[in-house]
Amino acid sequence: MTIPIKKINLRKLKMQLRNPFSTSFGSMNDREFFITEVADGEGNYGYGESVAFKEPWYTEETVQTNEHIMTDFLINILKDNNLTHPKDVNKLFGSIRRNNMAKSALEGAIWDLYAKRKNISLAQALGGTQKTIDVGISIGIKTSIDELLNVIEQALTDGYKRIKIKVKPGWDVNVLKEVRQHYPDIPLMVDANSAYTLKDLEHLRKFDEYRLMMIEQPLAHDDIVDHAKLQKVIETPICLDESIHSFDDARKAIALGSCKIINIKIGRVGGLSESKRIHDYCQANNIAVWCGGMLESGVGRAHNIALTSLPQFTLPGDTAGSANYWHEDIVKPEVIVQNGTIQVPDKPGIGYELNEEVLEKYTIDTKSFIF
Numbered sequence: 001m002t003i004p005i006k007k008i009n010l011r012k013l014k015m016q017l018r019n020p021f022s023t024s025f026g027s028m029n030d031r032e033f034f035i036t037e038v039a040d041g042e043g044n045y046g047y048g049e050s051v052a053f054k055e056p057w058y059t060e061e062t063v064q065t066n067e068h069i070m071t072d073f074l075i076n077i078l079k080d081n082n083l084t085h086p087k088d089v090n091k092l093f094g095s096i097r098r099n100n101m102a103k104s105a106l107e108g109a110i111w112d113l114y115a116k117r118k119n120i121s122l123a124q125a126l127g128g129t130q131k132t133i134d135v136g137i138s139i140g141i142k143t144s145i146d147e148l149l150n151v152i153e154q155a156l157t158d159g160y161k162r163i164k165i166k167v168k169p170g171w172d173v174n175v176l177k178e179v180r181q182h183y184p185d186i187p188l189m190v191d192a193n194s195a196y197t198l199k200d201l202e203h204l205r206k207f208d209e210y211r212l213m214m215i216e217q218p219l220a221h222d223d224i225v226d227h228a229k230l231q232k233v234i235e236t237p238i239c240l241d242e243s244i245h246s247f248d249d250a251r252k253a254i255a256l257g258s259c260k261i262i263n264i265k266i267g268r269v270g271g272l273s274e275s276k277r278i279h280d281y282c283q284a285n286n287i288a289v290w291c292g293g294m295l296e297s298g299v300g301r302a303h304n305i306a307l308t309s310l311p312q313f314t315l316p317g318d319t320a321g322s323a324n325y326w327h328e329d330i331v332k333p334e335v336i337v338q339n340g341t342i343q344v345p346d347k348p349g350i351g352y353e354l355n356e357e358v359l360e361k362y363t364i365d366t367k368s369f370i371f
């Protein structure tokens with residue numbers, strides 16, 4: 001049965017973060033993004049979220065390129081097609097190179113619509129099995145180690161199952177030493193967002209002493225060769241984030257031994273279908289996966305939760321609760337973390353309602369496409 005697409009709304013939002021978020025590449029105070037809404041003309045609405053930042057420092061995509069690619073290319077492609085299953089959207093978008101976050105924003109809304117039309121949860125539509133998911137928290141670079149220790153203390157009190165701290169040259173082993181002095185046994189990992197090169201190899205070996213669950217993306221954003229060299233000489237498992245944009249990227253990285261763990265971000269790999277393909281391959285090849293985050297609103301967060309219900313998501317992800325990011329979230333109920341876990345919703349689709357009042361408050365632009 002075809003999925004009728006009668007109307008697409010692109011709603012641009014701007015929301016202030018509760019706390020600035022700093023990484024090795026820069027700092028963010030607010031988020032701009034699109035909520036995509038796909039209507040079937042029969043009373044069902046599917047929702048997605050674009051996750052690119054304003055600046056192209058995580059990947060090359062931006063809020064503006066997302067808008068350009070969706071409005072000038074992807075929506076036209078959807079206009080002319082009779083889709084029967086959301087797994088076919090990525091193939092349909094195949095004539096457009098990369099721009100995975102733009103693709104994912106629309107594909108995600110179609111997955112939600114598909115699940116709602118079938119009256120099943122998005123998790124169920126994807127083949128998810130876990131009823132609750134374990135989550136950790138990603139803590140940005142702070143102005144002092146004391147400040148970082150306070151944030152870690154709060155995160156542990158809140159029950160998060162693992163602590164990820166961002167590192168960069170000058171804010172790494174010195175910080176780890178203090179953190180381990182205070183918390184010798186907590187599940188701890190670091191994310192470098194490509195801040196090092198193989199010239200830092202001896203320095204990176206020093207991380208081994210701190211018994212980290214993993215080191216995320218230590219080397220270049222587009223590398224899998226140097227990471228393989230590094231993994232041979234360090235104990236700490238390497239997790240790739242920025243380097244993985246597709247199933248084939250994952251397959252090649254695993255073949256080379258560039259990582260032992262993969263951070264799957266739905267937007268970075270072009271959608272839920274590609275995320276699931278990577279998941280299935282990792283499951284068959286004994287590579288642990290977890291779900292990364294892009295400081296999403298509740299809609300993107302709901303997609304992350306549904307994906308994480310798949311069985312190979314055995315490590316806690318970065319899907320922290322709404323309150324970690326926002327004064328108020330655009331979904332009802334907000335995403336709640338209890339004892340470091342989130343309940344996977346069993347309502348149809350993403351399983352969260354849009355909070356129209358909050359949505360309206362943060363909307364700065366809306367464009368409609370009627371088919």
Ligand code: OSB
Nearest residue numbers: 058138193292293294295296318
């Ligand atoms: O590398 O995972 C990353 C945030 C912005 C850009 C890149 C990353 C991150 C995070 C935060 O680590 C994840 C989140 O809490 O959503």
Ligand code: MG
Nearest residue numbers: 191216217241
């Ligand atoms: Mg990362």
